[in-house]
Amino acid sequence: xxxxxxxxxxxxxxxxxxxxxxxxxxxxxxxxxxxxxxxxxxxxxxxxxxxxxxxxxxxxxxxxxxxxxxxxxxxxxxxxxxxxxxxxxxxxxxxxxxxxxxxxxxxxxxxxxxxxxxxxxxxxxxxxxxxxxxxxxxxxxxxxxxxxxxxxxxxxxxxxxxxxxxxxxxxxxxxxxxxxxxxxxxxxxxxxxxxxxxxxxxxxxxxxxxxxxxxxxxxxxxxxxxxxxxxxxxxxxxxxxxxxxxxxxxxxxxxxxxxxxxxxxxxxxxxxxxxxxxxxxxxxxxxxxxxxxxxxxxxxxxxxxxxxxxxxxxxx
Numbered sequence: 205x206x207x208x209x210x211x212x213x214x215x216x217x218x219x220x221x222x223x224x225x226x227x228x229x230x231x232x233x234x235x236x237x238x239x240x241x242x243x244x245x246x247x248x249x250x251x252x253x254x255x256x257x258x259x260x261x262x263x264x265x266x267x268x269x270x271x272x273x274x275x276x277x278x279x280x281x282x283x284x285x286x287x288x289x290x291x292x293x294x295x296x297x298x299x300x301x302x303x304x305x306x307x308x309x310x311x312x313x314x315x316x317x318x319x320x321x322x323x324x325x326x327x328x329x330x331x332x333x334x335x336x337x338x339x340x341x342x343x344x345x346x347x348x349x350x351x352x353x354x355x356x357x358x359x360x361x362x363x364x365x366x367x368x369x370x371x372x373x374x375x376x377x378x379x380x381x382x383x384x385x386x387x388x389x390x391x392x393x394x395x396x397x398x399x400x401x402x403x404x405x406x407x408x409x410x411x412x413x414x415x416x417x418x419x420x421x422x423x424x425x426x427x428x429x430x431x432x433x434x435x436x437x438x439x440x441x442x443x444x445x446x447x448x449x450x451x452x453x454x455x456x457x458x459x460x461x462x463x464x465x466x467x468x469x470x471x472x473x474x475x476x477x478x479x480x481x482x483x484x485x486x487x488x489x490x491x492x493x494x495x496x497x498x499x500x501x502x503x504x505x506x507x508x509x510x511x512x513x514x515x516x517x518x519x520x
Contacts (some may be wrong), residue, residue, distance in 0.1 A: 205293055206376035208408050210248040211436050211499040219520050220438075221503040221512060222251035225282050227423045231287065238509040239290070245520045249293040249503070250286055251324060251411075254279045280314045287318065294320060299328035300350055304342040308353060309363050316373045324378040324411065325350045325402075348378060348398070353407040360408075379403075381410040381437060383424035387458035387501075392424075396431050409435050411502055414442035414453070416485070418461050419491050439493055442504040443511050444482030446475045462510070479511055486515045494519065 210218060221242060226235055231316060239250070283294035296315055298308065315323065327347045339394075345352050360372035379402045382395060389395035399410070410433075415421055421439050428437060442453070450469055453459060465485055472478045490501050501519070503512045 206408070207249060207293075207295070207378060208436065211409075214248075214499070217494045217498055218248055219245040219503075219516055220247045220249050220251070221281070221505050222253060223278060223505055223508075224253050224507050233283075235282075236289065238505065239286075241402040241430045241513045242509050242516065243290055243292075244513075247292060249322065250285070250290075250293050251295045252279050252282050252297065252301050253298040254328075267416070280311065280318070283315070283320060284318055286516065287320075293322060294442070296320065296322045297326055298350060298354070299326045300344040301328035301365060302343075303338065305344065305353065305363060306342070308343070309357070309449065310401065312354065312357055312373065312375070316375070321374070322376045322378065323354065324380075325354065325407070326380055333430050338511050347375055348405055351377060351379070351402060351407060355379075355406045376408045377406055378409045378411055378438075379407040379413045381466045382414055383415045383420040392427070396427060396433070399428070400431055400433050403433050403435055407435065409438060411438045412440045414440045414457060414504055415459060415467055416444075416489070417460065418489055418496075419516055421493070422496065436499045438500045438502050439498050440502050440504055441486055441488040441490060442506070443479075443515060444469060444510070445479050445506075445511055447472065447478050449478075449482075456515065483511050483514050486511075487518050490515065490519050502507070 219242075223239065225234065235310060264425060276496070278480060279296045283296050286294045291476075296311075298311065312323070325347050327345075327350075339455055342352070354375055355371075358372045358375060360370045362370045379399070381399055382389075382392075385392040385395040386398075403410075410428075412421065412424065425437050444450075444453075444465065447469060450461065450466060464483075468481045468485070469478055472481060493501065503515075505512055
């Protein structure tokens with residue numbers, strides 16, 4: 205079922221979360237162990253991130269060699285497993301970085317074959333060692349380009365223009381929104397222009413980057429509506445879990461942490477106390493968002509679920 209239909213059918217705020225595919229060689233049971241407790245809250249869908257291939261140099265007996273560190277099993281396999289094991293909609297991320305247009309089409313064909321109705325369309329982040337995003341020379345540079353390709357597939361137009369009997373796909377497309385603006389945008393107003401363009405290209409819903417001050421989200425929604433963006437805007441939530449999040453999250457996600465939260469975390473003697481502070485902050489944050497009437501509370505799990513479980517049991 206499409207995300208938009210899940211939202212339309214719901215009488216209250218829904219619960220969902222995002223997972224990371226295991227690293228190469230990791231047992232998938234570890235992933236399931238983190239997901240199992242969260243199924244108590246009946247998520248209608250689970251997001252699965254897509255990791256671009258990264259090549260790292262390693263010293264071997266025969267000299268330096270390049271090795272792929274793309275995570276395995278991949279997103280296609282994870283989505284199939286989730287749908288089979290939990291009877292839930294899987295939402296794969298589709299990214300520009302590291303993929304050619306043909307590889308993107310092949311992945312989308314696999315998703316469609318599996319009966320996947322939704323995709324989250326993203327540019328993706330720079331790989332380690334790159335200060336700026338560099339696209340594959342045969343791939344896309346922007347999420348808008350990906351949206352155009354998926355739109356064509358939804359109309360039965362594939363890259364091989366000689367084929368005339370292609371079955372159209374019917375993907376519901378989500379995109380990212382940034383309440384505190386994308387770090388590459390000069391300002392929030394300019395960032396909203398690109399977001400509106402994504403909606404005009406067919407984006408059906410928006411999932412926001414994590415934020416810790418609800419007013420940022422409220423202001424973002426207001427600005428979106430004033431600019432004619434009417435699709436559902438799903439807030440992304442990430443509970444603080446370790447002391448280092450005070451520096452890691454602003455550094456990697458280019459966001460601000462409220463001083464009140466920073467002060468509480470700094471009082472903590474260990475990460476167990478930090479985790480409790482993060483849970484309590486997220487619970488209050490989510491209660492206020494639910495009162496605001498958000499369609500879904502979407503949690504970024506980062507491979508852990510115990511704190512999200514503790515938060516969800518207070519809300520759902």
